[in-house]
Amino acid sequence: MTAVFTEAAIPEGLLARAREGDHSAFAGIVEEQEAMVFSIAFHFFNDRSRAEEIAQDAFLQLYRSLGTIESESHLVHWLRQVTTRRCIDSMRRTRLRAVSIDEVAELAGPQRVADPLLERKLRELVAGLPETQRLVVTLRYQEDLDPAEICRIVGLPVNTVKSHLHRALRALRRKLGDQ
Amino acid sequence: MDIERDLNDALRRREAPAGFASRVMARIESGEADAPAAHPERKPWRAIAAAILLTAVLGGWAAHQESERRAGERARDEVLLALRITSEKLHEAREQVNEIGTNH
Numbered sequence: 001m002t003a004v005f006t007e008a009a010i011p012e013g014l015l016a017r018a019r020e021g022d023h024s025a026f027a028g029i030v031e032e033q034e035a036m037v038f039s040i041a042f043h044f045f046n047d048r049s050r051a052e053e054i055a056q057d058a059f060l061q062l063y064r065s066l067g068t069i070e071s072e073s074h075l076v077h078w079l080r081q082v083t084t085r086r087c088i089d090s091m092r093r094t095r096l097r098a099v100s101i102d103e104v105a106e107l108a109g110p111q112r113v114a115d116p117l118l119e120r121k122l123r124e125l126v127a128g129l130p131e132t133q134r135l136v137v138t139l140r141y142q143e144d145l146d147p148a149e150i151c152r153i154v155g156l157p158v159n160t161v162k163s164h165l166h167r168a169l170r171a172l173r174r175k176l177g178d179q
Numbered sequence: 180m181d182i183e184r185d186l187n188d189a190l191r192r193r194e195a196p197a198g199f200a201s202r203v204m205a206r207i208e209s210g211e212a213d214a215p216a217a218h219p220e221r222k223p224w225r226a227i228a229a230a231i232l233l234t235a236v237l238g239g240w241a242a243h244q245e246s247e248r249r250a251g252e253r254a255r256d257e258v259l260l261a262l263r264i265t266s267e268k269l270h271e272a273r274e275q276v277n278e279i280g281t282n283h
Contacts, residue, residue, distance in 0.1 A: 027204050034195035034203075043190050052196055059203045063212040115185075122189035141186040173182055 010072040019066045026066075030059050033076065036143070037083050043138040044087040046127035054090055058083045080143065081153045084135050091131055125175050126168075133168035136161055 010032050017025035037058050041051035061082055062075070069075045126137055132154070139150045147165065151158040206212065 023204065023207065026207070027200050030200040030203050034199050035192045038195035038199065039190075039192040042193055048196065052199065052202075055195065055199070056203050056206065060206060060212045063207050118185060119189040122185055126186070126190065137186065138190060141183070142190040142192060144187075169182060172186075176182070 010075065012072075015066075015069065015072055015075060019069075026063060029062075029075070033079055034059075036076070037079055039142055040080065040083045040138055041087055043123065043126060043142055044084075044091075044131075044134055046123055050090070054083065054086045058086055077153065080139065084139070084153055087135065088131055121176070122172070125172050129168050129171065132156070133164045133171075136164045137168045137172075140165060 010029060014025050014028050014032075018029055034055065038051055038055040041054040041058075042048060045051055045054075058079060062069075062079060065078070069078060126134060129137065135154055136150055139145045139153060140147075145153070147158050147161045151161045154161065156164075
């Protein structure tokens with residue numbers, strides 16, 4: 001089963017209610033956006049518990065910042081930006097823990113394609129990319145964002161984003177070819 | 180092999196772990212998310228305490244400087260007075276020497 005995610009799948013009025021202190025409305029926002037936030041962190045670290053920790057902290061930060069969120073689309077952009085920053089901060093604070101192939105196998109969710117081994121290998125290779133390339137690749141292929149949208153989230157010029165993408169794809173192709 | 184399509188598949192969104200939203204809400208309801216804003220009154224008190232301390236330190240420093248200045252002035256006055264007395268005594272001695280010289 002593969003969930004289909006839309007850009008800002010937040011029901012109308014939920015944000016306004018959450019801003020007024022309605023906890024059930026905020027819980028609704030968390031439920032709508034948790035897969036996006038969790039997946040960015042998961043694809044960055046290839047580590048479920050670390051991804052959950054970062055995702056929870058991002059939502060707590062959102063709760064504290066609700067007054068600054070202008071719209072549903074701003075909320076989605078804000079969450080992507082805060083999650084990517086938290087990933088980088090967390091990465092810099094601690095050494096990246098190596099993830100075994102067995103652990104990655106345990107993570108695999110419902111499969112959509114016929115080659116789960118290739119998917120697993122790709123996730124491992126992506127998790128081994130330099131941090132900026134990893135974020136750019138995750139935002140491009142998980143969130144389906146174009147370089148102009150990615151540059152607004154990671155705060156880099158669009159040509160730099162394109163260059164990171166290009167280098168990441170070249171490295172991934174080369175590493176897959178070496179297997 | 181189309182690596183971009185494969186990346187789309189490999190990096191598709193994952194469901195968050197079961198109970199994720201409940202755990203977030205539990206942290207919020209425990210007041211964890213309010214922590215930074217829960218004690219806003221502490222900040223003004225800290226600022227006031229810091230201002231009082233700074234005033235005391237600066238006041239003490241200024242009083243010390245003033246005391247030093249006054250002590251310096253007193254010492255200078257005493258030296259000037261001593262010089263004046265010495266000068267008068269010398270003058271008197273010279274007068275007496277001149278007087279003795281005139282009488283002889």
